[in-house]
């Protein structure tokens with residue numbers, strides 16, 4: 229593998245805004261960072277401070293209005309930069325039916341250049357397994373009991389596999405979202421120390437982190453401390469205490485430093501309540517917005533002479549608005565806002581301090597901390613760090629081609645099935661049992677008049693079951709695979725169409741086997757025609773129905789964001805297809821406004837063919853009670869077909885129409901998956 233390109237990261241005057249109903253909301257406000265290569269950086273702050281947004285901004289995964297710049301060396305984010313950057317998500321999204329070794333090998337096959345030989349790729353994977361200390365569980369299935377896959381590796385091991393997936397390409401920059409969330413202290417320490425080790429050869433790693441223990445916090449080199457989207461501190465971890473002691477803030481003994489500074493830059497409960505009340509009031513008055521900047525404007529409008537005073541007098545705000553808008557009804561709880569005098573007893577503040585204003589936990593206090601940081605030597609140091617002039621050599625090599633990527637994805641799908649033998653058996657046993665039951669119900673079908681409708685019933689069930697079984701299996705399986713697809717799309721691992729083709733190919737054996745099993749069992753038990761030609765047509769159209777069902781399920785799954793929504797939408801679309809297939813209602817009697825549905829109904833196309841196929845060449849007789857005026861009404865299959873619109877059906881025309889349905893639904897699926905990908909990745 230090529231050496232790591234050492235990449236420093238520069239954030240200059242970066243602001244990020246999102247559009248809300250009330251206009252733009254500032255999530256990050258003029259952030260400046262200079263991160264040397266080879267450093268481990270922690271982004272911390274209270275909930276909602278903007279940690280994830282900053283990480284995503286660096287990863288180029290935000291869609292909103294941004295200003296300023298984020299540079300890797302001297303380049304902004306691009307496809308080229310994306311190739312040396314890796315993002316480790318908070319959710320451990322991976323194929324839970326594979327083992328860690330298989331997962332990493334497939335990532336290596338997909339993402340490493342084709343010039344790297346198989347043996348070398350395997351060695352890379354082994355090195356990662358070793359460095360992440362997951363060799364012992366490398367061949368244990370990851371597992372996911374909630375998805376019906378037996379429990380496998382532990383949460384901490386899964387987290388390390390997740391990190392490992394980001395390491396395969398030997399990235400120069402790794403961005404990690406909350407690597408320790410949900411882990412016990414020991415495992416959290418292990419994961420962070422692994423990240424620390426990874427920086428030793430020059431990688432730059434930036435991680436958001438939630439309430440790290442002191443021992444974990446000390447592993448980091450730099451701290452980015454955010455409060456309400458503003459930068460309160462960026463500098464070495466070991467300078468934090470000196471920095472804050474210069475303004476008379478000292479962490480009490482044996483205090484967790486990370487917790488202490490997060491508390492220091494968080495709004496107190498009273499202030500949050502005040503914010504909440506302003507929010508409520510602003511809704512009532514439709515004028516004010518809760519954010520600090522707007523409060524400033526209100527304040528400045530109110531009293532120009534008090535320019536320097538940052539304190540916000542809520543009662544005055546209230547009075548002003550009442551006057552301006554002639555609104556008398558102020559929410560009751562607005563009057564009752566009780567703001568504690570000492571926001572947090574953990575902080576002993578020296579009142580002689582002229583630089584920092586307001587009490588801990590107030591907006592005024594946070595604003596003066598931000599101002600203090602902006603005027604500090606740390607900020608000067610950040611801004612003085614020189615952005616390199618030369619373009620970096622990123623040692624990028626040609627990736628594997630799309631055909632090969634599709635093959636690798638298909639192989640990965642089959643490996644997953646191989647690891648889930650029980651699932652495969654269940655999927656094949658289910659149609660077999662169903663066919664046995666239905667065969668039993670309709671066994672020994674007669675050639676009397678009563679046998680006409682029984683035959684239609686069996687054929688309707690046979691076609692419908694193909695569709696339903698395929699749809700249900702896809703609706704349950706695709707959402708999990710879609711999550712992995714979206715994760716891998718973030719890394720530009722392969723195009724949507726490769727994923728889609730591999731999905732269709734992996735599902736193909738079931739699409740062929742399930743209909744074959746059903747028709748092989750049902751035909752002899754019930755007494756349907758069993759000569760090879762009839763059997764071939766029946767199985768062919770069962771397979772087409774099964775593929776059409778799977779294509780339909782894929783489309784619905786791809787178009788919806790959650791499996792729950794897919795399960796609501798699929799039946800709504802399916803029921804008209806069942807009604808208009810020609811079994812439930814005579815198609816000549818359908819109201820004109822709805823009769824078009826039959827032309828896009830795959831169940832109808834298959835059902836018409838299998839009916840014609842079955843009835844052609846059959847002879848029927850009558851019992852005494854079935855005679856009409858002494859005559860047996862239907863004596864041949866052809867007669868029945870002519871009476872019920874089935875006679876003129878052309879097998880091959882219907883097969884082509886089925887194929888057209890399948891191709892169109894596949895195209896829609898690719899379109900919806902691409903849309904989901906764009907929504908998620910912005911690309």
Ligand SMILES: Nc1ncnc2c1ncn2[C@@H]1O[C@H](COP(=O)(O)OP(=O)(O)OP(=O)(O)O)[C@@H](O)[C@H]1O
Pocket residue numbers: 246247248253255273274275276277278279280281282
């Ligand atoms: N697309 C968006 N639209 C509206 N508000 C947003 C959007 N993205 C983020 N925010 C808001 O921006 C703020 C920062 O969000 P972000 O997720 O970055 O916070 P965080 O520090 O990572 O929080 P947590 O620790 O709770 O995950 C939050 O108040 C959030 O509600």
